[in-house]
Amino acid sequence: MKKILYLAILFALIFINPIYASSNFNVTINNSIFKVKSAGVEINGEKLNTEFKPYIKNGRTFVPIREITEKLGANVNWDNKNKSITIKNDSKIIKMQIDSSTVFVNDKKMSVDKDQVPKLTSYKTPRSETKTMVPLRFISETFGYDVDWDNDKVVATISTIKSANLSEEKKSNIQKVSSNKNTNNSNNSLFYQSNQEKKETKKLENNLDSGKKEEVFDSLSLEPEDEQKNRVIKDKLQVNGKLKIVVDPGHGGKDSGAVAVDTKTLEKDLNLEVASRLCSILKNKGYDVIMTRSRDEYIKLVDRASVSNDNNADLFLSIHFNSADNPSASGIEVLYASEKNVKIKDTVQKNFAKCLQKSLVKETGANDRGIINRPAIAVTSKTKTVAALVELGFISSPDDLNKIKDSDYIDLLVRGIANGVDDYVNNYTE
Numbered sequence: 001m002k003k004i005l006y007l008a009i010l011f012a013l014i015f016i017n018p019i020y021a022s023s024n025f026n027v028t029i030n031n032s033i034f035k036v037k038s039a040g041v042e043i044n045g046e047k048l049n050t051e052f053k054p055y056i057k058n059g060r061t062f063v064p065i066r067e068i069t070e071k072l073g074a075n076v077n078w079d080n081k082n083k084s085i086t087i088k089n090d091s092k093i094i095k096m097q098i099d100s101s102t103v104f105v106n107d108k109k110m111s112v113d114k115d116q117v118p119k120l121t122s123y124k125t126p127r128s129e130t131k132t133m134v135p136l137r138f139i140s141e142t143f144g145y146d147v148d149w150d151n152d153k154v155v156a157t158i159s160t161i162k163s164a165n166l167s168e169e170k171k172s173n174i175q176k177v178s179s180n181k182n183t184n185n186s187n188n189s190l191f192y193q194s195n196q197e198k199k200e201t202k203k204l205e206n207n208l209d210s211g212k213k214e215e216v217f218d219s220l221s222l223e224p225e226d227e228q229k230n231r232v233i234k235d236k237l238q239v240n241g242k243l244k245i246v247v248d249p250g251h252g253g254k255d256s257g258a259v260a261v262d263t264k265t266l267e268k269d270l271n272l273e274v275a276s277r278l279c280s281i282l283k284n285k286g287y288d289v290i291m292t293r294s295r296d297e298y299i300k301l302v303d304r305a306s307v308s309n310d311n312n313a314d315l316f317l318s319i320h321f322n323s324a325d326n327p328s329a330s331g332i333e334v335l336y337a338s339e340k341n342v343k344i345k346d347t348v349q350k351n352f353a354k355c356l357q358k359s360l361v362k363e364t365g366a367n368d369r370g371i372i373n374r375p376a377i378a379v380t381s382k383t384k385t386v387a388a389l390v391e392l393g394f395i396s397s398p399d400d401l402n403k404i405k406d407s408d409y410i411d412l413l414v415r416g417i418a419n420g421v422d423d424y425v426n427n428y429t430e
């Protein structure tokens with residue numbers, strides 16, 4: 001009997017709220033037990049304190065609906081009969097249903113990927129209770145709020161205040177809580193990197209760490225670091241004359257990039273095809289376009305960034321297709337390197353990614369994986385100007401690949417990118 005009591009106490013101790021920033025714990029969802037990782041949530045620089053911890057499952061952060069909607073200044077209604085949720089703020093109404101990927105935003109039918117489906121989650125701690133959990137990023141971004149992810153601290157940071165209206169005090173506060181050094185991985189991204197890219201990126205970071213900083217900065221045509229200390233971050237990009245955009249078809253030559261599920265389609269060829277068509281559209285629109293490669297050749301990542309820096313380009317855009325072990329991973333995402341993480345940047349980066357992502361999804365109807373801050377990517381983080389990397393679909397997914405192999409679909413992708421560029425130029429340049 002005593003033994004059982006000891007075990008019970010031990011059990012209780014294990015499940016008592018941990019002091020650590022992040023930890024694993026078990027929850028029950030649809031009658032199965034899952035180990036999940038606890039996540040922090042900060043809204044406008046303030047920690048979201050919830051009795052039941054937000055958690056990460058399959059790379060998605062889930063939060064108890066009541067607490068998050070309150071904090072975002074929204075209202076929530078729960079329909080027990082249909083197990084459906086209505087979340088409302090001044091501008092949007094989101095309707096979701098437990099275990100369903102179908103979502104209505106202002107009555108428009110949409111779908112979320114299966115890892116973002118709302119769930120009834122049973123907690124054991126702080127006590128046995130079942131909570132309605134919703135995907136944090138989807139809710140926040142649908143309401144138009146910015147979500148940043150800090151992988152080191154395992155904290156999602158949400159800002160509901162438009163940056164232009166922020167008081168300086170609040171701004172520095174938000175900057176402080178969301179700034180981080182080495183965000184090597186976003187929790188949402190399945191971003192594919194070739195072995196060649198991994199090698200190069202590692203070497204580059206090693207050189208930066210080992211006192212060869214000046215050499216690296218010089219090779220990238222970047223000013224020495226101490227001259228960038230007093231940077232002022234601007235929302236809008238200053239463009240003088242004709243806008244100059246560098247289009248970078250990923251991989252090439254000995255680096256084939258991802259190999260498709262059909263074992264013959266190579267990412268490097270698709271990237272070049274998209275980039276070539278994009279180049280002519282952008283030129284027709286009156287932009288100045290520079291390609292980092294226009295044939296099947298290998299170009300180092302730093303050299304791609306240098307093309308942008310040397311030419312004082314206004315925009316840098318890297319074209320890629322994605323790949324993942326899980327064949328059901330699908331859809332489009334746009335990666336960027338936040339100016340909060342990358343000191344050489346002096347313009348807000350995510351707006352370009354946002355415009356591209358929105359336009360790409362609109363044009364193609366592809367699964368919307370969102371925009372993701374990945375400051376460790378060489379081409380976006382070593383370019384001075386506004387940069388983004390588009391992942392135009394998973395060639396590891398038979399469904400995505402089928403579409404991608406259709407020339408008409410490539411045209412949709414190209415048009416999506418081109419319209420996204422226009423959208424950025426119209427709204428975020430001066």
Ligand SMILES: [Zn+2]
Pocket residue numbers: 192193194250251257258267320321
């Ligand atoms: Zn790639």
